[in-house]
Amino acid sequence: MAAPYRKSQGPHDPPVAGGPLYREVRHHIMEAIAAGTWKPGEAIPAEGGLAAHFGVSIGTLRKAIDELVANQVLVRYQGRGTFVTTHNPQRLMFHFFHIVGEDGSKKYPAVQTLEFRAGRVDAASARLLDIPPAERVYRIRNALSLDGAVVIIDDITLPQVLFPGLTQAVFAGRDNTIYHFYQSRFGINVLRTHERLRAVGVAADIAALLGVRAGGPLLRVQRVALTYRDRPVELRISHVNTAAHEYENTFGKAEGLVS
Secondary structure (H helix, E strand, O other): OOOOOOOOOOOOOOOOOOOOHHHHHHHHHHHHHHOOOOOOOOEOOOHHHHHHHHOOOHHHHHHHHHHHHHOOOEEEEOOOEEEEOOOOHHHHHHHHOOEEEOOOOOOOOEEEEEEEEEEEOOHHHHHHHOOOOOOEEEEEEEEEEEOOEEEEEEEEEEEHHHOOOOOHHHHHOOOOOHHHHHHHHHOOOOOEEEEEEEEEEOOHHHHHHHOOOOOOEEEEEEEEEEOHHHOEEEEEEEEEOOOOEEEOOOOOOOOOOOO
């Protein structure tokens, strides 16, 4: 049975009564972003003004912002200020795409949508997405190619209530990353993901798409994408041919700043 992600204490949790003041400030900033006070790609006010607004010291305000930056709600650009995170190909490659060549090289994949259909969610997916049983969802299958060869098959499940009016033509016609599409068209900002990995025997339909032997070993990656307040917005099951590729996830690596 698929296991749900475990919610961790983070910037999306409500402030604890009697807790550190910076957590309360952090919570109010995050709630303002979730409400659209500052939109993706927009700068938040200067630290001095925010500190005065909340009636706290610059140190307290800065600690709250530091945690929001560390958790990818905000991003700092040296000499320019602090901005609400926005999705683009660079962010996808840095934070969310973990498949590399055997030499460690990472390339942006070519993506082709193979299937798009609507239906009812299954019990395991409903639990992972935290939605009612039999809720209506979209199911999407993408093939991701690297250097001209299909390496990954992604099966994506999206709650229809979060993506009203989504069609295959609209989805396939996006002009940026999938997470940028969620953000720009539906106001859904993926902040982090929870992943579980295991080796599995490949099913015949996926084996045919990847050009591998049915029943042979593949890497299966189960990913739940989370937005504000740790709300699940996407379930993605990826099957990866690791004959010439590996999974790599570097923790604690700072994103390059723009001067």
